[in-house]
Amino acid sequence: MLPFKLIYSDAYYLPIGSHVFPAEKYRRVHDRLLSTGVADASDFLAPHPASDQDILLVHKPDYVQKLKTGTLSAREEMEMEIPYSRELVETFWLAAGGSILAARRALADGIGINIGGGFHHAFPDHGEGFCMIHDVAVAIRRLQRDDKIRNAMTVDCDVHQGNGTAAIFAGTRTASALLPSAGPSTLDTSDRPSLRNGALPGKMRGVHAGEVFTISLHQHNNYPLWKPPSSIDVDLPDEIGDDDYLAWLDNALSSGLRQFEPELICYIAGADPYREDQLGGLSLTIDGLKRRDELVFRVARARGIPVMVTYAGGYAQNVEDTVTIHSNTVAAAKEVFAAANR
Numbered sequence: 001m002l003p004f005k006l007i008y009s010d011a012y013y014l015p016i017g018s019h020v021f022p023a024e025k026y027r028r029v030h031d032r033l034l035s036t037g038v039a040d041a042s043d044f045l046a047p048h049p050a051s052d053q054d055i056l057l058v059h060k061p062d063y064v065q066k067l068k069t070g071t072l073s074a075r076e077e078m079e080m081e082i083p084y085s086r087e088l089v090e091t092f093w094l095a096a097g098g099s100i101l102a103a104r105r106a107l108a109d110g111i112g113i114n115i116g117g118g119f120h121h122a123f124p125d126h127g128e129g130f131c132m133i134h135d136v137a138v139a140i141r142r143l144q145r146d147d148k149i150r151n152a153m154t155v156d157c158d159v160h161q162g163n164g165t166a167a168i169f170a171g172t173r174t175a176s177a178l179l180p181s182a183g184p185s186t187l188d189t190s191d192r193p194s195l196r197n198g199a200l201p202g203k204m205r206g207v208h209a210g211e212v213f214t215i216s217l218h219q220h221n222n223y224p225l226w227k228p229p230s231s232i233d234v235d236l237p238d239e240i241g242d243d244d245y246l247a248w249l250d251n252a253l254s255s256g257l258r259q260f261e262p263e264l265i266c267y268i269a270g271a272d273p274y275r276e277d278q279l280g281g282l283s284l285t286i287d288g289l290k291r292r293d294e295l296v297f298r299v300a301r302a303r304g305i306p307v308m309v310t311y312a313g314g315y316a317q318n319v320e321d322t323v324t325i326h327s328n329t330v331a332a333a334k335e336v337f338a339a340a341n342r
């Protein structure tokens with residue numbers, strides 16, 4: 001039995017027909033975790049859908065109304081890039097409920113993993129990039145409303161920038177003076193990644209009630225074209241490999257945690273930095289992605305910061321690879337958190 005819970009429902013399946021997004025990946029990860037013995041049936045908890053009140057903590061009433069009544073414009077539906085249906089709305093409300101539960105379990109157990117969610121391209125007033133509802137933001141706002149946490153940090157390692165997250169949580173103060181002036185010494189190329197810090201005034205290391213510090217590591221030359229500023233954006237060049245990626249992640253985590261003391265880390269563990277991803281242009285290996293997960297978990301565990309995990313994207317040419325990468329996230333958590341408890 002795992003020392004933490006996995007949040008999962010068969011109803012996480014996205015009813016979107018034939019699509020580059022592998023809607024069945026959640027069930028396949030669930031099945032893989034059981035068949036390989038990484039988890040057993042007692043490790044899974046079923047989520048309840050988020051309430052409309054929960055969704056409205058992040059999303060605009062007009063947008064929620066359109067979703068619930070099926071009155072999105074053709075343009076709005078096109079921008080979402082997944083076909084609207086009433087069933088799809090229910091799926092996204094359930095994913096948000098799953099992320100709320102994962103966040104609650106993280107506070108109880110040190111880590112909670114939603115075998116779904118991570119819809120980081122959803123904005124308060126519209127959906128885009130396969131994302132209708134920002135489940136991670138809903139979970140943060142619900143825990144804040146319940147006085148379970150005051151602030152949080154998002155660590156987004158999907159290959160695509162977390163534009164919805166950045167827009168929703170714009171305004172968190174950062175201390176840009178604390179940023180390192182240069183990146184890790186392992187990077188010595190002319191197309192050096194750039195680490196951008198949202199240069200907003202504010203005091204260091206304070207606990208600012210309601211604030212959310214956003215970190216996004218992503219491929220610069222990829223969707224979204226317009227990248228609203230996160231607290232820290234790491235714009236990575238095409239084809240970056242395991243070691244350079246991990247050095248930049250380590251750098252961004254260190255920098256963020258020097259500036260901000262979160263009560264919860266929300267890790268968005270996209271599988272699409274993988275070198276064989278159809279929608280990504282980075283060159284991480286399956287092993288490198290597992291090391292990425294371990295790095296985030298080790299940092300959180302060492303500092304005693306609870307971490308909730310969501311899955312976001314993953315479009316490997318062979319869907320089995322996406323399933324392996326997502327399953328490895330649970331295996332990495334097991335290694336880090338089981339070891340810590342011994």
Ligand SMILES: [Zn+2]
Pocket residue numbers: 158159160270272312313314
């Ligand atoms: Zn993605």
